[in-house]
Amino acid sequence: MISHFRTDLGIICAFIICISAVKSFHESDKIANLPGQPKVSFQQYAGFITIDEKQDRAFFYYFVEAETEPASKPLVLWLNGGPGxxxxxxxxxxxxxxxxxxxNVLVKNDYSWNKGANVLYLESPAGVGFSYSSNxxxxxxxxxxxxxxxxxxxLEKWFDKFPEFKNRDFYITGESYGGHYVPQLANLILQSKAKFNLKGIAIGNPLLEFNTDFNSRAEFFWSHGLISDATYEQFTKVCNYSQIRRQLQNGNLTPVCSHVINQVSxxxxxxxxxxxxxxxxxLSTASMQSEVRNHLKDKPKIDVCVEDETTMYLNRNEVQKALHARLVGVDQWTACSEVLHYKMQDLEVPTIGILGSLVKSGIRVLVYSGDQDSVLPLMGTRTLVNALAKELGLSTTVPYSPWYEGRQVAGWTQAYGYFLSFATIRGASHKAPHSQPERSLVLFDSFVNGQRLPQVNGMTQERNPLTRLTQT
Known part of the structure; x- marks a missing residue:
């Protein structure tokens, strides 16, 4: 009887020691409180993970656990673009x-993605944000x-630090040049046979194919009344935007293309x-901004200066201390790197084919577009996804149709087969969660939960759209 008790006690103690060891791996990265933050119940972590010890190259991350029941929620990695x-x-x-x-404070985001998932934010590559290379x-x-x-x-080293997330459903998400970062990383995970439980990727307003994506800008400008018919013709027939981008990258903008882009501008x-x-x-100065605000009856719903406020916040010494961050080789934190020289020719390497490979491997792929973005407009993205579906021989499983947030149309969506889908977010920008946070959260939650986007608007009786179309 006593020997059984001792054996059980030993097992329990070993289990407790094991759990304590798991927690201790990342305890030093736990954030007590960020300066000016409201009280929250979930845990936050931040710090550096060394990528190359010889070169002293390290990545900075910020990780927020799900607001409720983090142990049962998926893990989501987010990558912004640039590149840089x-x-x-x-x-x-x-x-x-x-x-x-x-x-000087932080306000709670009521539409944060950590409502439905554990979210990991990574500053990558080295030279971006707090991430650095001593060489x-x-x-x-x-x-x-x-x-x-x-x-x-x-990721391999982060999972070693947070082993409790190793077998969790894992998603990689991002936007813009994330159209390269996200699928390339997902593809490398599959090729390396890394033991991550990768379920899907989602990319917003992504760069997938240089010519198609950039040349859809002219149609977007013209269709939104931003350029004239004559300039639209010049922008499509005389010198298109992919030519201009290519020439600017090579430092040899021709007089013809210079004239076209000057006219557009x-x-x-x-x-x-x-x-x-x-x-x-x-607006560029605080005085100009305050003058505008004084003429507004209501505070703007979207803070158009949040990027400037973020830069000021992340450059405060007490904020960097709370984040376990430090500046290495730079004088200040910047939103986009001022030291990194990225190989811009990689912009011309198409990644749409990688999406096809992921779909074939049973990885769910969601491509979405904020429909007010002219930088990487929805026209090009939708064209590329449609063409990919045809190439893969996928049948339409959800026909092109509106989806809803609350009682309003939140965008349009189409699904192909079981692993590929496209959606627009109505009224959203290049950074869709910034300008349409509610709709973006619905899209995100539906994706990580493997659900279709809401197809009804919550009203008991649908309006007949034909009635409106026939009215004069």
């Missing part, structure tokens, strides 16, 4: 993290292959945000 822009600054503090800066020659030429490999090393004007053509811009 911060997932912590943009993704976490400007888009869908738990807090947003407002003056500065690393910054001279960084490309997609290097970034994917370093991201994989980060003149008609657009200086105060249209190309990432959301309907959104106001953040």
């Amino acid at each position: 822009c911060s997932s912590v600054g943009a993704g976490a503090f400007c888009e869908h993290g738990p807090f947003k800066p407002s003056g 500065k020659s690393f910054y001279e030429s960084v490309d997609d292959e290097m970034t994917a490999q370093d991201n994989l090393i980060f 003149a008609e657009l004007g200086k105060f249209v945000d190309t990432y959301d053509v309907t959104l106001d811009v953040c």
Whole structure:
């Protein structure tokens, strides 16, 4: 009897020691409180993970557990684009993290993605945000292959630090140049046979194919009344935007293309945000901004200066201390790297084919577009996804139709087979969660839960759209 008791007691003690050891791996990265943050019940972590000990190259991460029942929720990695822009600054503090800066404090984001998942924000590659390389020659030429490999090393080491998440359903998400980062990392995970439970990827307003994506900009400008018919013709027949981008990258803009882009810029004007053509811009000085606000009866729903506020917040010494962050080789934190020299020729490497490979491997792929973005417009994205579905021989399982958030149309969606889908977010920008947080959260929750987007608007009787179309 006594021997059985001792054996059971030994097993219990060993279990407790094991649990304590797991917790101790990341206890030093736990954030007690961020300066100015409201009280929350979930845990936050931040710190560095070394990618290369010899070169002293390390990535900075910020991790927020799900608001409720984190042990039963999936793990989601978020990667912003650029190339060379911060997932912590943009993704976490400007888009869908738990807090947003407002003056000297943080305010709670009611539409944070950690309502339904554990979310990991990574500043990648080295040279972005707080991530660094002590060997500065690393910054001279960084490309997609290097970034994917370093991201994989980060994940392997992060899972060693947080082993309780190793077998969790895992999703990789991102936006913009994340159209390269996200599928390339997912593909490398499959090729390496890393033991991650990868279920799917989601990418918003992504760069997937250079010519198609960039040349859809002309149609977007023209269809939204931002350029004239004559300029649209010049922008499509004389010199298109992919030519202009290619020439600018090579430093040899021709007089013909220079004339076209100058004409486009003149008609657009200086105060249209190309990432959301309907959104106001953040004025350059505090006095100008306050003057505008004094003329507004209600506070704007969207803080158009949140990026500036984030930069100020993350450069405060007490904030960096709370985040276990430090600046290495730079004087200040910036939203997009000022030291990194990325191989811009990689922009021309198409990634749409990688999406096809992922779909064939049974990885769910969601491509979505904020429909007010002119930088990587929905026209190009939708064209590419449609063409991919045809190439793969996928039948339409959800016909192109509206989806809903509450009682309003939140966008349009179409699904192909079981693993590929496309959606728009109505009224959303390039950074969709910034301008349409409610709708973006519905899209995100549906994706990680493996559910279809809501197809009804909650009203007891549907309106007949034909009635409106026939009215004069």
